[in-house]
Amino acid sequence: xxxxxxxxxxxxxxxxxxxxxxxxxxxxxxxxxxxxxxxxxxxxxxxxxxxxxxxxxxxxxxxxxxxxxxxxxxxxxxxxxxxxxxxxxxxxxxxxxxxxxxxxxxxxxxxxxxxxxxxxxxxxxxxxxxxxxxxxxxxxxxxxxxxxxxxxxxxxxxxxxxxxxxxxxxxxxxxxxxxxxxxxxxxxxxxxxxxxxxxxxxxxxxxxxxxxxxxxxxxxxxxxxxxxxxxxxxxxxxxxxxxxxxxxxxxxxxxxxxxxxxx
Amino acid sequence: xxxxxxxxxxxxxxxxxxxxxxxxxxxxxxxxxxxxxxxxxxxxxxxxxxxxxxxxxxxxxxxxxxxxxxxxxxxxxxxxxxxxxxxxxxxxxxxxxxxxxxxxxxxxxxxxxxxxxxxxxxxxxxxxxxxxxxxxxxxxxxxxxxxxxxxxxxxxxxxxxxxxxxxxxxxxxxxxxxxxxxxxxxxxxxxxxxxxxxxxxxxxxxxxxxxxxxxxxxxxxxxxxxxxxxxxxxxxxxxxxxxxxxxxxxxxxxxxxxxxxxxxxxxxxxxxxxxxxxxxxxxxxxxxxxxxxxxxxxxxxxxxxxxx
Numbered sequence: 001x002x003x004x005x006x007x008x009x010x011x012x013x014x015x016x017x018x019x020x021x022x023x024x025x026x027x028x029x030x031x032x033x034x035x036x037x038x039x040x041x042x043x044x045x046x047x048x049x050x051x052x053x054x055x056x057x058x059x060x061x062x063x064x065x066x067x068x069x070x071x072x073x074x075x076x077x078x079x080x081x082x083x084x085x086x087x088x089x090x091x092x093x094x095x096x097x098x099x100x101x102x103x104x105x106x107x108x109x110x111x112x113x114x115x116x117x118x119x120x121x122x123x124x125x126x127x128x129x130x131x132x133x134x135x136x137x138x139x140x141x142x143x144x145x146x147x148x149x150x151x152x153x154x155x156x157x158x159x160x161x162x163x164x165x166x167x168x169x170x171x172x173x174x175x176x177x178x179x180x181x182x183x184x185x186x187x188x189x190x191x192x193x194x195x196x197x198x199x200x201x202x203x204x205x206x207x208x209x210x211x212x213x214x215x216x217x218x219x220x221x222x223x224x225x226x227x228x229x230x231x232x233x234x235x236x237x238x239x240x241x242x243x244x245x246x247x248x249x250x251x252x253x254x255x256x257x258x259x260x261x262x263x
Numbered sequence: 264x265x266x267x268x269x270x271x272x273x274x275x276x277x278x279x280x281x282x283x284x285x286x287x288x289x290x291x292x293x294x295x296x297x298x299x300x301x302x303x304x305x306x307x308x309x310x311x312x313x314x315x316x317x318x319x320x321x322x323x324x325x326x327x328x329x330x331x332x333x334x335x336x337x338x339x340x341x342x343x344x345x346x347x348x349x350x351x352x353x354x355x356x357x358x359x360x361x362x363x364x365x366x367x368x369x370x371x372x373x374x375x376x377x378x379x380x381x382x383x384x385x386x387x388x389x390x391x392x393x394x395x396x397x398x399x400x401x402x403x404x405x406x407x408x409x410x411x412x413x414x415x416x417x418x419x420x421x422x423x424x425x426x427x428x429x430x431x432x433x434x435x436x437x438x439x440x441x442x443x444x445x446x447x448x449x450x451x452x453x454x455x456x457x458x459x460x461x462x463x464x465x466x467x468x469x470x471x472x473x474x475x476x477x478x479x480x481x482x483x484x485x486x487x488x489x490x491x492x493x494x495x496x497x498x499x500x501x502x503x504x505x506x507x508x509x510x511x512x513x514x515x516x517x518x519x520x521x522x523x524x525x526x527x528x529x530x531x532x533x534x535x536x537x538x539x540x541x542x543x544x545x546x547x548x549x550x551x552x553x554x555x556x557x558x559x560x561x562x563x564x565x566x567x568x569x570x571x
Contacts, residue, residue, distance in 0.1 A: 001334075001365070001366075001367050005367070006365065009364040009365055010365075012361075012364060013361045013362075013364060013365075016357070016361075017350055017352060017353060017361075020352040020353075021352055087348055088344070088346045088348040089348055089349070089350060090315070091310075091313070091315055091342065091344040092344070092350075092362060092409070093365075094314065094315055095313045095314065095315065095337055095340060095342040096334070096337055096362065096365035096366070097334045097335060097336075097337040097338050097365060097366060097367075098334055098365045099334050100332065100334075255332065258316055258317050259315075260277055260316070
């Protein structure tokens with residue numbers, strides 16, 4: 001069986017399984033937070049003219065981009081290899097006629113599809129709630145689709161990096177937390193090209209920031225003012241390279257590595 | 264007959280712990296029993312044979328091909344792992360069918376093979392229940408089903424009988440024996456001698472990562488019989504019993520246990536001793552409460568063989 005065909009079969013196997021796990025239920029619930037927030041903002045702003053599109057961008061940038069997709073990618077990405085060894089189920093997979101990299105590729109694809117579904121499920125209702133009056137505006141719809149596309153790229157890049165970490169290290173979650181919520185945030189305050197050593201820099205370069213008018217968004221605006229964006233095409237290519245590079249590394253490592261029992 | 268599985272000077276260690284030490288072994292068609300106490304190296308050997316581990320020294324081949332990182336060999340191999348682990352959120356049918364996807368079968372073939380495998384282990388009625396709700400015996404059977412669903416020529420079973428009730432054990436033993444008649448190669452591990460004896464007469468004794476003995480079970484029995492056996496007889500008058508055996512050539516040594524009621528006899532010929540014992544007990548009218556042979560314990564057999 002070719003690696004691609006095998007990866008497709010692994011995708012089918014885990015594509016179904018991933019939706020049924022307790023972890024997915026927990027993260028799906030977490031995805032309701034932005035929706036709830038959108039509803040609350042909408043109710044509170046009733047009768048007032050506020051820039052709902054900017055609130056939506058705020059939710060997207062702060063809750064989804066910098067928190068939700070990072071936490072999803074961290075837990076699903078690091079688990080691609082680790083959950084098989086920790087749960088001792090790896091024997092069921094590596095004693096099959098599938099090349100080992102296909103296991104990583106198939107699970108990665110399955111988990112990315114799942115995460116994208118979860119992100120879309122949290123973002124689409126928020127979008128409808130906050131843009132109820134402008135749903136016919138094609139420019140707004142187009143911008144939203146671009147947002148979704150960028151988040152998809154973010155999922156691919158972050159998950160590939162965390163897949164590599166999970167294949168390489170035993171306690172990848174800790175390193176991943178430090179990277180996702182430490183490095184990725186701190187590096188944004190560094191001027192010049194240093195901030196380009198983060199995934200979030202390229203994602204933000206693709207998402208034009210529209211701060212909320214009034215007082216509410218200033219704190220967040222302050223966190224973002226140092227962004228020195230990379231041109232869109234270069235940012236897309238860089239995110240694709242990050243995803244492909246770390247995924248290739250994870251596959252290479254998974255093929256070579258011997259996963260020894262813990263006892 | 265050519266070897267289906269061959270290990271040459273195979274060694275494997277986990278950090279400072281030696282898992283397998285210079286094992287050379289050839290396994291042919293039919294059923295071979297891998298017998299050894301817990302931690303002897305049985306699972307390590309099986310993981311090496313199924314390409315889950317890479318040898319530190321030596322080589323292991325299946326049908327002449329090294330197994331490590333060679334997925335092309337796996338349509339030939341079915342593996343039933345020792346641990347009671349599953350994708351718990353799957354049903355039994357999803358589990359078997361899902362793993363069959365990796366063999367390139369069509370959907371119709373997958374359905375057919377899944378149904379056949381589930382029928383084989385009598386889980387058809389429970390196929391749509393989540394595995395997390397299965398009993399220990401059912402879990403053991405579904406694990407077996409996934410190992411044989413693709414009709415492999417070589418079946419590696421790591422402690423397949425553990426956790427099964429006597430009836431379940433008997434059924435699985437019958438199934439495994441059927442595979443032999445179909446010309447397949449079965450390597451089965453256990454730490455329970457009677458389980459292996461029920462399956463095959465060809466056994467490999469493994470202990471502390473080394474092969475102690477291999478061959479027909481009768482030759483292993485002879486090897487074991489060349490060492491004295493301990494037999495404990497708890498009786499109303501152990502000293503009177505001992506007096507009757509003092510002149511008996513089958514007895515090597517006699518001691519009295521601390522409870523004052525048990526005579527511990529060492530003999531090189533169990534059958535002769537037991538034959539004499541019945542007569543003595545009847546002649547002397549002694550009451551015998553219990554006869555036990557600690558040597559039937561596998562660990563004791565291994566201790567004999569390693570010369571402890």
